[in-house]
Amino acid sequence: MTPVDLFDRLARLERRIREAVAVRRVADPHPDDPFRGLYLSDEAIDALLDEHRQPFVPFQETPAEGRMGRLATTAGLSGLDVELLLVALAPDVDSRFEQFYGYLNDDVTRRRATTGLALRLCGLPEASSVGRTRLDAAAPLIASGMLVVEDRERPFLSRSLRAPDRVVSHLLGDDRPDPVLERIARVGVDPVPVPETERLARALRADVRLVHLRELPGGGARELAAAALSRAGFAALVVDAELLSAEPDHADLSAAVLREALLRRAGIVLGPVDTDPRLASLAHGKIPVIVHGTGGWDPRWSGAPPLQLDAHALSTTDRAGLWRGCLDGRVEAGLDPAEVTAHFVLGPGQIRRAARAATVSALADGGAVDVHHLRAGARSQNAAGLQRLARRVEPVVGWDDLVLPGSVTTLLGELAARAKHRDQVLDEWRMRPGGGRGRGVTGLFAGDSGTGKTMSAEVVAASLGLDLYTVNLATVVDKYVGETEKNLERIFTEAAGVNGVLLFDEADAIFGKRSEVRDAHDRYANIESAYLLQRMETFDGIAVLATNLRANLDDAFTRRLDVIVDFPLPDEELRRQLWDRCLGRLLPREVDLDLDFLAGAFELAGGHIRSAAVTAAYLAAEAGHEVGMADLIGAVAREYRKLGRLLGEREFGPYLALASEGAAR
Structure with a gap:
C-alpha cells in the first residue's frame, strides 16, 4: 500500500525548502559559483556577518495520519517530533533532498539535515530551547531510536540527523522485522488462553507497563503474555533474554528491540530471565514489557514495581483441547493424546511443537498419529542441558x-x-x-x-x-x-x-x-x-x-x-528364565543345552548371567559353531574368576574339566 500521508508531508516539506532556498539565494553573493560550498570568500564572510540567522517559514501542524500518525501516537511524539523526523528521513525517500540539504548547509558534502537546519525548517530559531530539547538523549525521538543524532564531536547545530533504515522502511509500508533482531527475537507467538490471561489483559489496558511472570512447571509464560497482549490491543515481540545478554552490542540491540516494538505497537516479552535483564534500555511509557522466568523478581532490576503473576500449567481439560486442536483429527481412532501424555510436564508452546513433531513422524510412517509418535514428540521438547550432566539412555526394553x-x-x-x-x-x-x-x-x-x-x-x-x-x-x-x-x-x-x-x-x-x-x-x-x-x-x-x-x-x-x-538374588526358577532370556531367540544353540543345570548349579545374579551369555556367544562366533555347553561353562568359569570364586566340583560337577579349560584360556 502506498504511504500517501508520507509523500504528502514530503511535498509540504519541499515547499518550505523552496522558500528556504529563495531566502538563501538572496543572501548569497555568488549564487552561480561552481565551487560554492567548498571554500569561503571574503564576500561570503561579509554576507554572513550581515545576515541575521532566522528560521524559515514555520510548518503548519497537520493531523497525524496513516503510519506516521499511528507511530506518533504509539511513541508519544509531538507534532514537532514528527516534522523533525520527516526532515531527517527525506533524503532516504527522495534523493533530491540530498542536493537541497547540501545547498542549504553550504557544504555539498553534508547531504543530510543538520540539527540547526532541521530546527529552522520547522520554524524554530537555532537557539530555541523547546526545539533543542526534542533532540537530546532523553527526548522521545532519540530515546526510542526513531532518530539518530550523528557527529557527536561537532557543535550541536552542525550534527547530522539520520532516520534508521527500519523506520523509513516501516513508514513506506514494509512490515519485515529489523534484520539485526533475527537471532534474538521473533514477532508474534500463538496465543493460548491460559490461567490469568484476563487479569493480565485488564492490567495492560489500565496502562500497567511492567509485568513479571513466574513460570511454574508446565506453565506457558510466553503464551500467557501473547494472549493478554492480544486482548489488550498489542502485538507481541518475543525476545530471548539469554541470547540478548550474550551479544557484545547489547545496548544497540536493546535499542533496536524497543524501536521495533514501537513501530509495531507490540509489547516486549523478555525471557527467560534469571539475572539482571537491564530493563532501563527497554523501558517506555507506551510499551508494555513482560519479563518471565522460573525464579522470582529482584527489586534491584527496576525502580518501578512490576505486576507479579504466576504462569500456571494448563488444566487437564484445556490441555486435552489443545492437543486435539493441534492434531486436527490426524490421531488414531479412540486414542486420547492428553491421556497418553498426561505424565509429561509440557507448556502450551511445547504441546504445539510436540504435536507438530508427532504429525511429521506419522507422515513419514504413512499412518495416523499413534502413542509412540505422541510420546516421541513430547520427548523432543526436552532441553539439552541435562545431557551435559547425565548420560541419556533411550529405553529399548519393556x-x-x-x-x-x-x-x-x-x-x-x-x-x-x-x-x-x-x-x-x-x-x-x-x-x-x-x-x-x-x-x-x-x-x-x-x-x-x-x-x-x-x-x-x-x-x-x-x-x-x-x-x-x-x-x-x-x-x-x-x-x-x-x-x-x-x-x-x-x-x-x-x-x-x-x-x-x-x-x-x-x-x-x-x-x-x-x-x-x-x-x-x-x-x-x-x-x-x-x-x-x-x-x-x-x-x-x-x-x-x-x-x-x-x-x-x-x-x-x-x-x-x-x-x-x-x-533379591534370583531363585532357581528365575535363573532358568534368565538364561533362556539372555541367550535370546536369534542365537544358534546346540540341542543339548542343559539350562536346568546352569540354573540349579550356579547362583548368579541376572547381570552375571547376561555377561556369561554374551561371552559364550563370542566364543561360539570365534569357533564358528552353535553355542554349546562348553561355551557356556567356559563363560561361567570366567565370571567365577571375575567374582573371585573357586571352581569347585560341587557347582560344575561333570563340567569341571570344561570349566578349568575355559578359565585357563
Missing part, C-alpha cells in the same frame, strides 16, 4: 523383558502409576502436602549388583514413554567444600525442564548417612546430606536412587521416598 519376582514388578508398576496419575491426585484431588514440597516421584532400588536395578529403571522410563538419564557421579562429587551441592543443584535444575527419569546409580555415594561431627569434614558432609534432603522434597521430576548398600543411606531419605523396591 515389562516382558524383566525376570523378577511378582512382588518386585508390582512395586515397579506402582512407581510408574504414581508418575502417570500425579496430576489427578495432587492437583485435581488436592492431595499435595504443603511446606513447599514438589510434585516429584522418587523411588529407591536396593539390591546386589546385577539384580536388575538399572534395567528396571529403564523399563519404568519406557512404560512412561520417557528417556532415562543416568547421573555420572564423576560430574557430581567434588573434593572442594560446597561444590558437590552446586553440581547437584545444576542437575536438579536442568532435570526440572526435562521429561525423563533421573537415575542416581550408586546413590549411597552421595546420599549417605549423616554422622557424628568430630571434625570439619564431618560437619560439611552432614551439610551436604541435609541439602539433599531438602532438595529432594522440592524436586518436581521422577528420580530413582539405586544402591547396593541400602544400609548406608540416611534414614531421613526413607520418609521422602515414594516407593522402595528390594531386588
Whole structure:
C-alpha cells in the first residue's frame, strides 16, 4: 500500500525548502559559483556577518495520519517530533533532498539535515530551547531510536540527523522485522488462553507497563503474555533474554528491540530471565514489557514495581483441547493424546511443537498419529542441558523383558502409576502436602549388583514413554567444600525442564548417612546430606536412587521416598528364565543345552548371567559353531574368576574339566 500521508508531508516539506532556498539565494553573493560550498570568500564572510540567522517559514501542524500518525501516537511524539523526523528521513525517500540539504548547509558534502537546519525548517530559531530539547538523549525521538543524532564531536547545530533504515522502511509500508533482531527475537507467538490471561489483559489496558511472570512447571509464560497482549490491543515481540545478554552490542540491540516494538505497537516479552535483564534500555511509557522466568523478581532490576503473576500449567481439560486442536483429527481412532501424555510436564508452546513433531513422524510412517509418535514428540521438547550432566539412555526394553519376582514388578508398576496419575491426585484431588514440597516421584532400588536395578529403571522410563538419564557421579562429587551441592543443584535444575527419569546409580555415594561431627569434614558432609534432603522434597521430576548398600543411606531419605523396591538374588526358577532370556531367540544353540543345570548349579545374579551369555556367544562366533555347553561353562568359569570364586566340583560337577579349560584360556 502506498504511504500517501508520507509523500504528502514530503511535498509540504519541499515547499518550505523552496522558500528556504529563495531566502538563501538572496543572501548569497555568488549564487552561480561552481565551487560554492567548498571554500569561503571574503564576500561570503561579509554576507554572513550581515545576515541575521532566522528560521524559515514555520510548518503548519497537520493531523497525524496513516503510519506516521499511528507511530506518533504509539511513541508519544509531538507534532514537532514528527516534522523533525520527516526532515531527517527525506533524503532516504527522495534523493533530491540530498542536493537541497547540501545547498542549504553550504557544504555539498553534508547531504543530510543538520540539527540547526532541521530546527529552522520547522520554524524554530537555532537557539530555541523547546526545539533543542526534542533532540537530546532523553527526548522521545532519540530515546526510542526513531532518530539518530550523528557527529557527536561537532557543535550541536552542525550534527547530522539520520532516520534508521527500519523506520523509513516501516513508514513506506514494509512490515519485515529489523534484520539485526533475527537471532534474538521473533514477532508474534500463538496465543493460548491460559490461567490469568484476563487479569493480565485488564492490567495492560489500565496502562500497567511492567509485568513479571513466574513460570511454574508446565506453565506457558510466553503464551500467557501473547494472549493478554492480544486482548489488550498489542502485538507481541518475543525476545530471548539469554541470547540478548550474550551479544557484545547489547545496548544497540536493546535499542533496536524497543524501536521495533514501537513501530509495531507490540509489547516486549523478555525471557527467560534469571539475572539482571537491564530493563532501563527497554523501558517506555507506551510499551508494555513482560519479563518471565522460573525464579522470582529482584527489586534491584527496576525502580518501578512490576505486576507479579504466576504462569500456571494448563488444566487437564484445556490441555486435552489443545492437543486435539493441534492434531486436527490426524490421531488414531479412540486414542486420547492428553491421556497418553498426561505424565509429561509440557507448556502450551511445547504441546504445539510436540504435536507438530508427532504429525511429521506419522507422515513419514504413512499412518495416523499413534502413542509412540505422541510420546516421541513430547520427548523432543526436552532441553539439552541435562545431557551435559547425565548420560541419556533411550529405553529399548519393556515389562516382558524383566525376570523378577511378582512382588518386585508390582512395586515397579506402582512407581510408574504414581508418575502417570500425579496430576489427578495432587492437583485435581488436592492431595499435595504443603511446606513447599514438589510434585516429584522418587523411588529407591536396593539390591546386589546385577539384580536388575538399572534395567528396571529403564523399563519404568519406557512404560512412561520417557528417556532415562543416568547421573555420572564423576560430574557430581567434588573434593572442594560446597561444590558437590552446586553440581547437584545444576542437575536438579536442568532435570526440572526435562521429561525423563533421573537415575542416581550408586546413590549411597552421595546420599549417605549423616554422622557424628568430630571434625570439619564431618560437619560439611552432614551439610551436604541435609541439602539433599531438602532438595529432594522440592524436586518436581521422577528420580530413582539405586544402591547396593541400602544400609548406608540416611534414614531421613526413607520418609521422602515414594516407593522402595528390594531386588533379591534370583531363585532357581528365575535363573532358568534368565538364561533362556539372555541367550535370546536369534542365537544358534546346540540341542543339548542343559539350562536346568546352569540354573540349579550356579547362583548368579541376572547381570552375571547376561555377561556369561554374551561371552559364550563370542566364543561360539570365534569357533564358528552353535553355542554349546562348553561355551557356556567356559563363560561361567570366567565370571567365577571375575567374582573371585573357586571352581569347585560341587557347582560344575561333570563340567569341571570344561570349566578349568575355559578359565585357563
